[in-house]
Amino acid sequence: MTSTLTHLERLEAESIHIMREVVAEAEKPVMLYSVGKDSAVMLHLARKAFYPSPPPFPLLHVDTTWKFQAMYELRDRMARESGMELLVYQNPEARARGINPFDHGALHTDMWKTEGLKQALDLHGFDAAFGGARRDEEKSRAKERIFSFRTASHGWDPKNQRPEIWNLYNARKTKGESIRVFPISNWTELDIWQYIQLNDVPIVPLYFAAPRPTVERDGMLLMVDDDRFPLKPGEVPVERSIRFRTLGCYPLTGAVESTASTLSEVIQETLLTTTSERQGRAIDKDAGGAGMEVKKQQGYF
Amino acid sequence: MTTKEPIYQVESLIAEDIDAYLAKHQHKTLLRFITCGSVDDGKSTLIGRLLYDSKMIFEDQLAALEADSKRVGTQGQEIDFALLVDGLAAEREQGITIDVAYRFFGTEKRKFIVADTPGHEQYTRNMVTGASTADLAVILIDARKGVLTQTRRHSYLAHLIGIRNIVLAVNKMDLVDYSHARFDEIVADYRAFAQSIGIADFVAMPISGFKGDNITGPSANTPWYTGPALMEHLETVELDQVSDQAKPFRMPVQWVNRPNLDFRGFSGLIAAGTVKPGDAIRVLPSGKTSTVTRIVTLAGDLEQAIAGQSVTLTFADEIDCSRGDVIALADNPPQAADQFEATIVWMADEEMLPGRPYWLKIGTQTVTATVQQPKYQVNVNTMEHLAAKTLELNAIGVANLATDRNIVFEPYEQNHALGGFILIDKISNATVAAGMLHFALRRSQNVHWQATDVGREHHAGIKNQKPAVLWFTGLSGAGKSTIANLVEKKLARMNRHTFLLDGDNVRHGLNKDLGFTDADRIENIRRVGEVAKLMTDAGLIVITAFISPFRSERDMVRSMMAPGEFIEVHIDTPLAEAEARDVKGLYRKARSGQLKNFTGIDSPYEAPESPEIRIDTTALTPDEAADLIVAQLIP
Numbered sequence: 001m002t003s004t005l006t007h008l009e010r011l012e013a014e015s016i017h018i019m020r021e022v023v024a025e026a027e028k029p030v031m032l033y034s035v036g037k038d039s040a041v042m043l044h045l046a047r048k049a050f051y052p053s054p055p056p057f058p059l060l061h062v063d064t065t066w067k068f069q070a071m072y073e074l075r076d077r078m079a080r081e082s083g084m085e086l087l088v089y090q091n092p093e094a095r096a097r098g099i100n101p102f103d104h105g106a107l108h109t110d111m112w113k114t115e116g117l118k119q120a121l122d123l124h125g126f127d128a129a130f131g132g133a134r135r136d137e138e139k140s141r142a143k144e145r146i147f148s149f150r151t152a153s154h155g156w157d158p159k160n161q162r163p164e165i166w167n168l169y170n171a172r173k174t175k176g177e178s179i180r181v182f183p184i185s186n187w188t189e190l191d192i193w194q195y196i197q198l199n200d201v202p203i204v205p206l207y208f209a210a211p212r213p214t215v216e217r218d219g220m221l222l223m224v225d226d227d228r229f230p231l232k233p234g235e236v237p238v239e240r241s242i243r244f245r246t247l248g249c250y251p252l253t254g255a256v257e258s259t260a261s262t263l264s265e266v267i268q269e270t271l272l273t274t275t276s277e278r279q280g281r282a283i284d285k286d287a288g289g290a291g292m293e294v295k296k297q298q299g300y301f
Numbered sequence: 302m303t304t305k306e307p308i309y310q311v312e313s314l315i316a317e318d319i320d321a322y323l324a325k326h327q328h329k330t331l332l333r334f335i336t337c338g339s340v341d342d343g344k345s346t347l348i349g350r351l352l353y354d355s356k357m358i359f360e361d362q363l364a365a366l367e368a369d370s371k372r373v374g375t376q377g378q379e380i381d382f383a384l385l386v387d388g389l390a391a392e393r394e395q396g397i398t399i400d401v402a403y404r405f406f407g408t409e410k411r412k413f414i415v416a417d418t419p420g421h422e423q424y425t426r427n428m429v430t431g432a433s434t435a436d437l438a439v440i441l442i443d444a445r446k447g448v449l450t451q452t453r454r455h456s457y458l459a460h461l462i463g464i465r466n467i468v469l470a471v472n473k474m475d476l477v478d479y480s481h482a483r484f485d486e487i488v489a490d491y492r493a494f495a496q497s498i499g500i501a502d503f504v505a506m507p508i509s510g511f512k513g514d515n516i517t518g519p520s521a522n523t524p525w526y527t528g529p530a531l532m533e534h535l536e537t538v539e540l541d542q543v544s545d546q547a548k549p550f551r552m553p554v555q556w557v558n559r560p561n562l563d564f565r566g567f568s569g570l571i572a573a574g575t576v577k578p579g580d581a582i583r584v585l586p587s588g589k590t591s592t593v594t595r596i597v598t599l600a601g602d603l604e605q606a607i608a609g610q611s612v613t614l615t616f617a618d619e620i621d622c623s624r625g626d627v628i629a630l631a632d633n634p635p636q637a638a639d640q641f642e643a644t645i646v647w648m649a650d651e652e653m654l655p656g657r658p659y660w661l662k663i664g665t666q667t668v669t670a671t672v673q674q675p676k677y678q679v680n681v682n683t684m685e686h687l688a689a690k691t692l693e694l695n696a697i698g699v700a701n702l703a704t705d706r707n708i709v710f711e712p713y714e715q716n717h718a719l720g721g722f723i724l725i726d727k728i729s730n731a732t733v734a735a736g737m738l739h740f741a742l743r744r745s746q747n748v749h750w751q752a753t754d755v756g757r758e759h760h761a762g763i764k765n766q767k768p769a770v771l772w773f774t775g776l777s778g779a780g781k782s783t784i785a786n787l788v789e790k791k792l793a794r795m796n797r798h799t800f801l802l803d804g805d806n807v808r809h810g811l812n813k814d815l816g817f818t819d820a821d822r823i824e825n826i827r828r829v830g831e832v833a834k835l836m837t838d839a840g841l842i843v844i845t846a847f848i849s850p851f852r853s854e855r856d857m858v859r860s861m862m863a864p865g866e867f868i869e870v871h872i873d874t875p876l877a878e879a880e881a882r883d884v885k886g887l888y889r890k891a892r893s894g895q896l897k898n899f900t901g902i903d904s905p906y907e908a909p910e911s912p913e914i915r916i917d918t919t920a921l922t923p924d925e926a927a928d929l930i931v932a933q934l935i936p
Contacts, residue, residue: 004543005609007331007412016611017570020555024624024665049568049611051599053560135403142402163430163648165735167570168662168723172730186414188405194327199600268319 008195015042015183016049017167018146019130022181023056025171026128029181030087032117033059033078035071036247037203038132040078041192042184044201046130047082058085060129062120064112065090066101066249068225074204089120101251102230108249118154121178128171128179136188146185152176193267206244207266209258213237220254245270329407332535335416335431335464337455338441343472347441347510348404348417349382351532354517355406382510401431410536425681425695426648428458429735433721436541437466439531444477444507448490454681456491460500461644461697461737463717466538467495467503470531475509479522498684504534545608549633550574550582551711551719553664554626558613566597566613567622569665572718574630576614577605581631584622585709590631591616625666627709627719635719637707638741644699644713645672647692649726649733655691656823658857659733661704663722669705669860670724671827674820676700691820692734701742705860713737727853728907760840764798768837769934770862773846774855774909775872776901777887778879780918780926781846784872787927789844795935797842802829804847817898823854830858837866842934850900852907870930871912876901878919 005013022029031046033039046055059082061075079086094111101108121129135142145161147169162170171179184192196203206223213224215235222229223244224237229251231237242255243266260269314322338344370381404415416431432438438459442452459467469491477483488505495503506515507523508531514520517532529537551572558566576582580593596603597613606612614628622628629635647653653672661670675698678689692698713720724734761768771788773781782803789801808815812828815821826849833843849855859867879901880888891899898904909915914933916926 003546003607004330004540005607006327007329007407008327010331010542010609013570013609013611017555020568020611021665024556048599050556050558051613052564052566052597053558136405142404162732163426163735165430165433165723165732166717166721167434168721170662170723170725170730170732172660172725174730186403186405188407188412190407191412194323197323198327264319264323267323268315271315271319271322 008191008198011184011187011191012045012048012195014167014186015045018169018181018183019046019049019055021169022128022130022171022179023050025169026179028124028126029057029128029130030060030121030124030126031055031057031084031130032132033061033075033086034132034247035061035067035075035078035204036132037192037196037207038134038184038187040201040203041187041195042130042132043078043082044195044199045183054083057130058087060087060089060120060124060126062113062116063088063090064108064116064249065095066108066112066228066251068204068206068223068247068250068253070204070206071247074202078202087120087124089116089123091116091119100228101249108252112249121154126178127173128181130181130183132184133182134187134189134192135182135185141185144182144185146182147171148180148182149173150178150180154178189270190267193263193270197263197267204247206247208263209241209243209261209265211239212242212255214240214242214255221257222253223250223255225250326409329410329412330540331412331414332437332538332540333414333416333435334437334439334535335418335428335435335459336439336441337418337428337432337459338472339443339449339451342441342443343510344417344441346382347439347470347472347508347516348415350510350513350516351413351415352404352406353382354513354532355408401427408532408536413535425454425458425697426646426735428455429462429646429648432459432462432464433735435462435464437468437535437538438464439468439470440503441470441472442487442491444471444473444480444483444487447487448494450682452491453494453684456495456500457498457679457681457684460498461646463713463737465541467500468531468534469503469505471505471507472510474507474514474523475512479507479514479520481523481525484526504528506531506534542609545573546575548573548608548716550576550580550628550630551635551716552576552612552614552628553666553718554622554624554628555665557623564615565619566615567628568611568613569628570611570718571606571608572664573608573716575605575607576612578602582614582616582628583631583634584620585627585629585634586637586707587621587626588634589620589622591618591620593617625664627664635709635711635716636741637709639704639707640701640742641704641710642676642699642701642739642742643722643736644697644739645675645692645702645724645734645736647694647696647698647734649731650694651726651733652694653692653734654823655700655820656827657851657853658705658727658860660725660727661702661708661722662725663708663710663738664719666708668708669857670702672700672702672724674700699739702736710738710741712740714739727856757838757840760838762840764840766797766840766842768840768866769842770833770837770858770867771842771844771870771930771934772833772849772855772858772867773844773870773872774849774912776874776876776879776906777848777899778882778884779872779874780916780923781848781872783923784916784926784930785844785846787923788930791927791931792842792934795931797935798840799842799844800836802833802843802845802847807847817904819851819898819904822850826851826854826858830854830861833858834861837862848900848906850904850906852909855909868914868934869909869912870914870916871909872916872918872926873908874918 091112099108099111133141145164214221215237241259243258244255260266336344402417406413418428418431440455471484471487484507506528507526508515514522515530518530552569554567554569556568558568578593583590593614594617595615596606655674656671658669658671661668675689677686678696678698689698711719720738722736723732726733773785775781789799792799812825815825836843890896891902900906
């Protein structure tokens with residue numbers, strides 16, 4: 001009797017296969033964990049891939065100190081539940097200079113995230129890092145390999161990528177080079193949501209609508225997550241029913257007004273929505289249409 | 302905007318009963334396909350159209366698209382769907398797609414992953430890459446132009462990589478007034494060609510990616526066409542994952558799962574067939590058998606697993622099984638062999654070197670392999686077989702290859718996972734080729750090792766010495782032969798049994814059929830390596846003096862010997878110094894062009910990175926050098 005695997009079953013099998021290849025062939029792998037919904041699914045897949053062993057690599061959170069409180073809570077809980085080591089890295093220079101999203105704009109992302117990531121990988125000597133990027137997120141991601149090579153200085157060369165044929169991944173590299181591996185490359189946003197629902201994958205509550213203190217700036221709804229948020233003269237936080245479609249640093253992440261408080265409702269809203277997912281994030285708007293591609297060449301994930 | 306509204310409207314169920322909608326959509330299947338066409342066949346436009354019609358384009362993207370279309374588009378004031386698909390900045394400027402890009406969309410019945418690959422001549426490798434994971438290929442033809450050289454090439458490649466479902470999409474029908482006669486003419490042309498290369502069946506359809514004809518439903522412009530629209534066909538065609546289940550069970554082992562002493566599981570992706578607890582299995586290449594006890598997952602044990610699933614199996618018996626092994630149905634296992642005929646698609650700028658050792662990865666096995674001179678190369682435009690000495694970037698050829706140990710395999714035709722391989726350059730680590738095994742060569746199965754009663758330890762014991770290979774490498778005129786000769790004399794005085802293999806001397810006999818091309822140099826070293834290996838088996842201390850310019854071949858010889866037996870001696874003389882000495886007058890000849898492929902002049906010398914011994918001939922006399930080498934060998 002034959003049966004057909006569903007698209008989620010096939011995506012899951014592919015992601016697990018990729019993770020096992022990395023563990024078999026890399027010397028010191030790590031999983032980058034950003035606490036968002038894509039990271040949540042990636043972590044769940046890792047736990048499936050190696051069960052009954054815990055995933056044989058640590059989680060690395062490149063922290064900016066400006067994430068939502070709820071993200072820090074889930075991060076610590078998931079590390080405990082998975083039995084994995086959690087490494088938190090904060091770029092000491094960014095910390096010393098007090099880099100923050102309110103005063104420093106693009107420099108904030110560059111110092112805390114791009115530089116912080118490079119420093120953390122170098123510090124621990126990781127030669128393979130799992131990331132939760134998806135090809136449907138953004139145009140330059142659509143062309144990136146699943147095993148994406150970085151030079152010793154973490155640069156990405158889109159014209160010089162290794163061909164990936166069948167599911168035969170070439171994980172060989174010379175000393176100093178590293179690989180960024182994207183096991184959920186072929187998942188779409190809807191796949192992620194469906195998988196979260198089917199597998200009860202824990203996610204940050206901010207994805208669900210609730211009354212939260214907000215201010216509106218430059219057409220973006222920002223949540224006042226703690227008292228570091230500098231209110232402009234006359235600005236008063238307003239309680240609105242909001243939720244987030246993506247999560248990053250709270251001062252850079254726009255919320256949407258919503259009443260979707262269950263997974264089904266969130267998925268419903270996602271399906272009915274008419275704007276793309278990353279639209280709420282400031283990062284893609286830098287440097288015109290080629291924003292992400294330029295950032296990646298510089299070493300951003 | 303003159304384009305039609307999307308035919309695939311958002312289902313009303315989403316708004317009315319989301320849970321019912323989700324329940325329905327959890328059972329979608331996944332089809333991966335590839336679109337192939339020449340630069341102007343409208344490939345990106347078609348993909349953009351599929352995304353647009355299946356509501357995969359959001360308002361903000363559409364706004365950006367409309368703005369971009371006016372700025373850099375090629376369709377005047379109309380939407381240029383191609384801009385949705387052409388990703389990288391460099392490409393957007395050039396107006397062509399230069400790499401493989403993957404796109405995602407879904408309908409009621411299926412989710413789709415499209416590999417968009419370029420039609421440009423120099424990018425055969427991209428198409429092979431995109432096609433390797435596809436269940437179906439859409440071959441695009443411009444209705445005004447008909448079957449072109451590129452159409453033939455794309456079809457050949459799709460067929461070569463084993464895609465069973467071919468769709469011939471005759472595009473831009475709007476530009477030929479939806480002519481039935483023109484469509485029939487193109488299909489007849491294509492059929493004749495397809496049959497000649499072994500494509501048994503294909504589905505042809507008249508479409509317009511730009512106008513949307515026969516994309517999601519029947520078009521009023523082509524009443525004469527009664528076949529399915531493109532989307533309908535994509536939604537119903539049979540998946541490879543389903544047909545793979547009918548084959549005998551095979552699972553390459555990726556990773557052994559050992560959380561504690563009580564659990565030992567074998568993890569992998571099932572390549573073919575099905576498995577359930579109680580099944581008798583055999584582990585290849587060892588041939589050991591056992592029974593499957595559990596199929597373990599985080600969500601509980603499974604009663605059955607099928608091709609395409611990633612699982613962890615446990616066995617009833619403690620048998621050896623590790624990464625690279627293949628678990629198979631006990632009474633129908635695959636074969637193991639070490640010599641094959643294969644089709645090879647070369648993907649690197651640096652040409653293939655027959656005889657050079659490359660890493661070969663097949664399933665989860667990685668071994669060393671050497672490829673012989675191709676039997677022929679295929680002209681992908683005319684399908685002619687051409688004689689070839691090597692394969693260059695984007696060349697496809699058939700050659701024999703040998704691996705350094707047995708690998709478990711099946712012909713690619715029967716099983717892509719156990720018959721498809723990649724070759725990896727050992728120095729640069731680049732993926733240089735993709736290949737497909739045809740069959741094992743008979744000689745590989747009939748030549749066996751003859752066990753001998755007097756072994757290598759016995760030979761060495763009689764001589765009261767430890768065998769070794771002192772492998773001298775360095776430029777011509779560096780002093781290799783001089784120092785090697787002194788070393789042998791000193792060892793002879795110490796009653797050691799030695800043999801000196803000298804480059805010039807060997808070329809008078811054993812290797813007199815070889816010249817000085819890269820391929821011949823590699824074969825020269827391979828033969829000397831084999832002879833040196835026999836001599837160490839005989840218990841001798843072997844001294845070799847060959848330029849041996851390539852790192853890969855020296856490493857190949859090193860890997861033939863027992864650990865510690867290979868001692869690389871770099872006779873390090875600067876080129877200027879060797880050329881100034883020019884004992885044999887060869888540099889003068891090379892400089893004047895009378896001697897081709899001369900190492901250091903017009904052929905490279907790759908110095909050892911960490912030789913066991915390095916001799917700086919500008920600091921030591923030959924006698925001092927020889928003493929130093931002997932002291933290292935016999936402390």
